[in-house]
Each structure stands twice: as structure tokens, then as C-alpha cells.
Amino acid sequence: MGTAERRQRERVRKEREIIDAARELFFQKGYESTSVDEIAARLEIAKGSVYLYFSNKEELFYAVANDGMRIALEMYEEAVKEARTGLDKLMAIGRAYIRFWSSHSDYRRLLHDNVFRSPLGGSGPRGKEMARTGAATNGLMVAVIKQGIRDGSIRSDVDPEKLAFAASSMVDGMLQRMEKRQASEEVREQMLSYAFELVRAAVAAPAVSVVTAPGSKN
Amino acid sequence: MGTAERRQRERVRKEREIIDAARELFFQKGYESTSVDEIAARLEIAKGSVYLYFSNKEELFYAVANDGMRIALEMYEEAVKEARTGLDKLMAIGRAYIRFWSSHSDYRRLLHDNVFRSPLGGSGPRGKEMARTGAATNGLMVAVIKQGIRDGSIRSDVDPEKLAFAASSMVDGMLQRMEKRQASEEVREQMLSYAFELVRAAVAAPAVSVVTAPGSKN
DNA sequence: TCATAATATGACTATCAATCATATAACACT
DNA sequence: AGTGTTATATGATTGATAGTCATATTATGA
Structure with missing residues (x-):
């Protein structure tokens, strides 16, 4: 039953996506000027989802x-x-x-x-x-x-x-x-x-x- | 006509008061956690007045x-x-x-x-x-x-x-x-x-x- | 097929810097 | 004193944004 493993992989992949999006925005506009909303928008997910992966x-x-x-x-x-x-x-x-x-x-x-x-x-x-x-x-x-x-x-x-x-x-x-x-x-x-x-x-x-x-x- | 001079002195004194209040609060709670409202409250003046002296x-x-x-x-x-x-x-x-x-x-x-x-x-x-x-x-x-x-x-x-x-x-x-x-x-x-x-x-x-x-x- | 758990959503709250229309006080001049 | 002008003061309001939460959707497994 590789379900748990697949879930874990999915989780890591999602985290990676969010990190990558955040990095691009941080690079572009700086940490302070980047809102969590923008990061979420770039990935077309809801802000709340970001907080599902990063506290x-x-x-x-x-x-x-x-x-x-x-x-x-x-x-x-x-x-x-x-x-x-x-x-x-x-x-x-x-x-x-x-x-x-x-x-x-x-x-x-x-x-x-x-x-x-x-x-x-x-x-x-x-x-x-x-x-x-x-x-x-x-x-x-x-x-x-x-x-x-x-x-x-x-x-x-x-x-x-x-x-x-x-x-x-x-x-x-x-x-x-x-x-x-x-x-x-x-x-x-x-x-x-x-x-x-x-x-x-x-x-x-x-x-x-x-x-x-x-x-x-x- | 020492009016301008007195005004100037008053201004400096006010600025000093505000700086002193801000310093105490910054020391106590840190810069980020200190709100301009608190600084104003400590001096019993309105927040807007602070912005009259500091942009x-x-x-x-x-x-x-x-x-x-x-x-x-x-x-x-x-x-x-x-x-x-x-x-x-x-x-x-x-x-x-x-x-x-x-x-x-x-x-x-x-x-x-x-x-x-x-x-x-x-x-x-x-x-x-x-x-x-x-x-x-x-x-x-x-x-x-x-x-x-x-x-x-x-x-x-x-x-x-x-x-x-x-x-x-x-x-x-x-x-x-x-x-x-x-x-x-x-x-x-x-x-x-x-x-x-x-x-x-x-x-x-x-x-x-x-x-x-x-x-x-x- | 259905109950449970995991994942996703976005409206909502709370906080705060900064602004601005309005009010009050100080002043200068007659 | 009376009056117009300038400087000073106020605090309600705006705008931005981090973080939360009730609700909805999807996946899993019996």
C-alpha cells in the first residue's frame, strides 16, 4: 500500500512548487513587499492552502x-x-x-x-x-x-x-x-x-x- | 520678534519628547512591536500629531x-x-x-x-x-x-x-x-x-x- | 456505498502605518 | 478688541496584509 508514500511525495512536490513561486517573487520584489496572497495567486491556489504547507x-x-x-x-x-x-x-x-x-x-x-x-x-x-x-x-x-x-x-x-x-x-x-x-x-x-x-x-x-x-x- | 525662534525651540522640544517616548518603547518591546499609536498614547497626544513631527x-x-x-x-x-x-x-x-x-x-x-x-x-x-x-x-x-x-x-x-x-x-x-x-x-x-x-x-x-x-x- | 480523513477554499478578523477633513490655538496687523 | 491667516492638533478613516476558520471538496478504504 504505497498510498502514504505517494501522499508524502505529493506533499514534497507541493512544497517545492510553493517555495519556487515564493523565491521568484522574493527575488523580484523583496520579502516584505511580497504578500502571501500573491504567492498563492501565482500558483492559482488559495492563500489558506499555503498555510497548509508552511505555518x-x-x-x-x-x-x-x-x-x-x-x-x-x-x-x-x-x-x-x-x-x-x-x-x-x-x-x-x-x-x-x-x-x-x-x-x-x-x-x-x-x-x-x-x-x-x-x-x-x-x-x-x-x-x-x-x-x-x-x-x-x-x-x-x-x-x-x-x-x-x-x-x-x-x-x-x-x-x-x-x-x-x-x-x-x-x-x-x-x-x-x-x-x-x-x-x-x-x-x-x-x-x-x-x-x-x-x-x-x-x-x-x-x-x-x-x-x-x-x-x-x- | 523672537516668535519664530520660540516656535523653533518648541518644535525641537516636542521632537525630543517624541524621540524619548519612542526610545523607551523600542527598548521595551522592539521596533516592530511598537505601534505609533502607543507612542502617541504615552505622550497623551493624537497619532496624527506624531506625523506632524516625523514623516x-x-x-x-x-x-x-x-x-x-x-x-x-x-x-x-x-x-x-x-x-x-x-x-x-x-x-x-x-x-x-x-x-x-x-x-x-x-x-x-x-x-x-x-x-x-x-x-x-x-x-x-x-x-x-x-x-x-x-x-x-x-x-x-x-x-x-x-x-x-x-x-x-x-x-x-x-x-x-x-x-x-x-x-x-x-x-x-x-x-x-x-x-x-x-x-x-x-x-x-x-x-x-x-x-x-x-x-x-x-x-x-x-x-x-x-x-x-x-x-x-x- | 458510505464514513472518515486529508486537502482546499476564501471570507473574515485583527493589526497598524499613514492620511485627511476638520477643529482649535497662536499670531500679526489694524 | 476684532479679524483674517497660519501653525498645530485631532481621531476617524483608508488600505494593506498576515493569519484563521468554518465550510466544501476530494481521496481513501472497508
Whole structure:
């Protein structure tokens, strides 16, 4: 009796449809200016039906945001594979970060115009799922930093958790502010690159190459 | 005929009253959950009267936020006086930052729960005023960094504007995220101190024995 | 064929920012 | 003082929208 399973599949498909519609509208007009009525209208269903699948509008936001974060996470994971030392991997994540946020400016705008509603996500399931994706991203950074300490590319007095937190906060904070200032894509990249070099200068082990000057590539 | 002047004074006084009432309510219940009606009720005036002095609720937010930012700026200016080198001044600003945000957690919560509405402020006069305060704060940091480069405490290849931007974004980003996580005051301070040391490690001029990087401004 | 459960609907409620026609008070000028 | 003009104040009204709920429709299974 595959009824339950079919029902479950149907449910997931419906949820997906709603998320997709919401995403398009959020991208187009922003979260605040999109009404649940509009989302429903786009799918030609009743507003009440949306609430059958998502307990409130914010959960819908978390679902969309999580999609974006998942894409980013996958890009980081790819980037990490292509570098050897922990430090290089950390920098590779940085470059992937720039790549992601340049190529997905819709997600960037949506997420950074609404950071305030993405703490650890709300209390609903979608919020929690997004929080997990955030935690996984953080975990990746911490792991990479730890490796760097082991392989000698990162100074041993670095605190992996704190560094991951500070570095990602810096980048988030910068992107957020630049969003408001409507900085050009080019300026954005320059600023981020500068910040990454700053981090590198701060944490690279003093071993072979003396601390690299900020602003110089590699 | 001091009539115009008295009127002007009266206007300022009224505005002040409204800002103060709004601040108390924003602190107590947050921006979103405070209605303009409540603000008016607290002052025993009609809602319409509020709109006689502020064109919308957001302007009221900017006015309150600006107060907070002014207090902080003054603390930074004090802190700067008590250090000698540019690098020390930069670190002193950092410590003042911690002091301000610990002692004024009401402002901290209000501002960081609402960063999204404080880009460069909105288009109204209060938003613009807040933007000016922000610019002044940034200007102070840039000036201090420039001095550091001149007096040799900060590496000459540092870009003052970019460093100021990256560093303040980092701190903002961290505070914002910690607000959501409800980190304790203690953890908060530790994290911020760590971030400041990271910045110091990245920008402090190398010890005297080491040759200064070529192309130093001075 | 019918009872039960799942899904869908859209009218309705509640909330609130912002507006506006109307009223009152302050002022300037004679 | 008397009068027209401007500034200030009011609160009922509008418009928008998130979320609810009684009711209807459809699917399932005995």
C-alpha cells in the first residue's frame, strides 16, 4: 500500500512548487513587499492552502534561504577539494564565497536584506533546517582551520572556532553594508579580497614566506 | 520678534519628547512591536500629531538610533585621546566599542535587530543625520589608521579606508550574530577581543629589525 | 456505498502605518 | 478688541496584509 508514500511525495512536490513561486517573487520584489496572497495567486491556489504547507511567511523565507545556503555550501566543499594546506583551503573558501555571491546576486540581496530574520532560524522546521546548513558551513571552516594548524600553514595559537566566527562575520557584515551602498560588483570583490588577505596576514604561520602584504595575491 | 525662534525651540522640544517616548518603547518591546499609536498614547497626544513631527515611523527609528551612535562616537573620541600611536588608538577604539555596547545593551539590541533599516539611513532628514554620524565614526577610524601609518605603528601597505570598512564590518557582523545567539556578555567580550587581536596581528608594523615594506606612504 | 480523513477554499478578523477633513490655538496687523 | 491667516492638533478613516476558520471538496478504504 504505497498510498502514504505517494501522499508524502505529493506533499514534497507541493512544497517545492510553493517555495519556487515564493523565491521568484522574493527575488523580484523583496520579502516584505511580497504578500502571501500573491504567492498563492501565482500558483492559482488559495492563500489558506499555503498555510497548509508552511505555518507562516517566515518559514517560507527560511526554505528559500536554505536553498541558497545549500548551493553555497556545495561550492565551498568543491573549493576545499582543490587546495592542499589548511590555509589554502581557507582562502579557497573565500574565493568560492566571492564566486557564489557574485553569481547569485538574487540570493545575496534576499539574504542580506533580511539577515535579521536568519539568526539561527526561527523555531519552525524550515528555520531549523536553515540553521543546520549554517552550522555545516561553519563546521567546514573550523575543520579546514584545524587542518591548517596541523599541517603548519596556520599559526598554532589560532582558535579555530573563534577565527571561523570572526572571519565569516566580517564577510557577512561587509556584504550586508555594501548591499545598502549598492557597491558595484567590482568594488565588492576588491573589498572582499582585501578582507581575505587581512585574515591571511593575521593567521598564516610565519614559517617560510614572511607575512604576505594585504592586497597582494598569494 | 523672537516668535519664530520660540516656535523653533518648541518644535525641537516636542521632537525630543517624541524621540524619548519612542526610545523607551523600542527598548521595551522592539521596533516592530511598537505601534505609533502607543507612542502617541504615552505622550497623551493624537497619532496624527506624531506625523506632524516625523514623516514616518522609520524616521523615528533613525532619530533614536542616531542618539545611540552619537554616544558611541563620543566614547571613541575620548578613547582616541588616551593613546599615542595610531595602532594604539585603533585598539582603544576597539575597547571603547566593547565598553559602549556592553553598557548600552538596549541600543545594541535595537540597532542590531534592525541593521537592515540603517543602510545609509533612509531619505528623510533623520536618516541622513544618522548617516552623517556613521560617516563621522568611519572618518575617525580612517584618520587614526592614517596616523598609524605615518608614525610607523601600522604597516604602510594598509589601505585605511578598506581596513576601517573591513574591521568595523567584522565587529558589526559579529555583534549582530551574537545577538541572535544570545551570547553572554562575557562570551561577547571575548570574541570581540579576539577579533581585535586578529586585526592587530594583520596590520601591526613588523618589529623594528625588519625592513619596512617598499613603497610606504609616509 | 458510505464514513472518515486529508486537502482546499476564501471570507473574515485583527493589526497598524499613514492620511485627511476638520477643529482649535497662536499670531500679526489694524 | 476684532479679524483674517497660519501653525498645530485631532481621531476617524483608508488600505494593506498576515493569519484563521468554518465550510466544501476530494481521496481513501472497508
